[in-house]
Amino acid sequence: MLTYATRRLVLSIPTLLFISFVIFMLLQLAPGDPMAQVPLTVPPEVKEKMRQALGLGEPPLVQYWKWLVQTFWIEPKIFIDWLTRDSFLLGWLPDTALYQGELRVISWQTRSPVMDIVLQRIPQTLWVVGMSYIVGVLIALPIGIYSAYRQYSLFDQAGTFITMVGFSIPPFFTGPLLIVVFSVYLGWFPSIYDTTHVVNDWESFKYQLQQMIMPVMVLALQTTAQLSRYMRASMLDNLNQDYVRTARAKGLSEAIVVMVHVLRNSMIPVVTVIALGVPAIFGGAIITENVFKVNGIGQLLITALFANDLPMVMTLTFIFAFLIVLFNLIADVLYGLLDPRIRYD
């Protein structure tokens, strides 16, 4: 198992390199000039110097190599420095001072390091996306279990219909719909997510809850629809197995049979589906963030695209790709760990 995990880990490095190369070359093909906004009165030689300052003078392969070095060598150094200087966990270690002021990946919009901006935006995305995923999983599992246990009952039929609807309604429709109903007509929740809000007492905590409910529900609807269908199918596969009949025959209570014997076995594929769904939900968050005006990384990607800010687009797309590869790896390893029958040796 350990060899398998290491092999997968090692294999994911060329995958990530290849993906970053593809994204970089795609961006190289792109038309559009970062100097387009510079006034025409600026003489060409000054323009050329500005281009050089943005790192555009070099051939594409050199640019790609520099991006690699900046992202995988210089940024980790800064992270280690931060760990040993300011962080709570490792702050007692002596300051490593690895970063000596080399050039980092610079955003063309703000002329500040891309990573700093991304790190400012990630907590908002993680809060909304992470919370919605947890809520979605917590709703989906009981629905799936119960509708499989009472197959073809009224609850099952209704559940199947609702998951089908949740599957089909896109988040850019449910978002505005919820805003109209709950913020305009009922006035219960704010329609815009206020990221500067600080939670320091009960009132502000309540406000934070109120503003999180709608984006979380929109994202959770998609998760719930998918996961409860998987859970139901997986439970149905296991409920007719011989070991369930054995468990009932030896007089175990129904609760133990279903919640311990069947559930544990049916969770194996579902856990991997949960892990595989995490990157997709980040992609879906791009739309939800746009609807509720959450300034997370999805919204950052869209503004960077419209502003033709290629380094930012490159880094963000790579972060999304990294998440996918990471969670694919986690899913595969989890599958092997949970199910001893499947060992990849």
Next chain:
Amino acid sequence: MTEPSPAPIEALKDKGPAAPPRSKWRDVWDQFRKHKGAMMGAFFLLLITFGVLVGPWLWTLDPQKLDIRAKDMRPIYTAIWDSTAKVGWNHPLGSDQLGRDNLAQLIAGGRASMAVGWAAMLLSLIIGTGVGVMAGFFKKLDGPLMRLTDLFLSLPILPLLLVAVTLFRQPLRANFGPEGGMFILIVTVVGITSWMPTARIVRGDILAIKEREFVLAARSIGTRPFQIIKRHLLPNVLSPIMVSATLGLATAIITESALSFLGVGFPSDFPTWGKMLADAVARMEDFPERVMLPGIAISLTVLGVNYLGDGLRDALDPRIRGR
């Protein structure tokens, strides 16, 4: 000397079949008809397709015509509860802030969405089936092609779609016109990024089928590989391809609408469902119907397609059929 052959025993006599054998597709259709949701989904999908195809002849108003005097009209049914509302039979579903007719826009938008959906689905099916058949049939290609599929599966689809569409909008527009260029771009990009599940399923099925005796028989009488694929393998993997076709249609419609909603889809004067929705969000307090109409259209179409896929999967699965 030859003895006359004894009369065959009565009970062992072959009887001709009482009824002609039922074809497979007849069985599939009978099973499909039992799935009420699938029937309704298929009916609704046909209705929408027919509506957007014939609609422009029945409702001849130009969806892009600005009629600023008749702007912000409400749908005709608003008059039931609000007698002061600005309604009229010349715009039965109302008009938007520039006086464009909502019904005509819905029909034109449906045309765009369905065209993009069908074209992207067909493209991804062709790529997916091609890759799947190649990988399953030719052992040498299996490794590289499946690695390629894995690579594509780990690409971040929505961010890449956004990147590709925003970056390549200008050159394609210059070559094929604003609408044509965008159509080609969206169809290609959606098709290229959604063929992987089909390829995986088809490869798995081909791997199983090509070890069967009838393929061996075909091979032993000297059938060429491409003839084997065409005559013996493709008809046998038709059912998983059809099921993934319905899923592909649903995703393609949703993706196109999402791109339009984010403002990177078709040009701003070209109506699509996603764009109507995005335009209406800013005014949804006063005119909720402008969000509801395209939103419901997208959702119902996708719901219909999903139910259709569900029914097809049941009907095409021989283990479920006949139960």
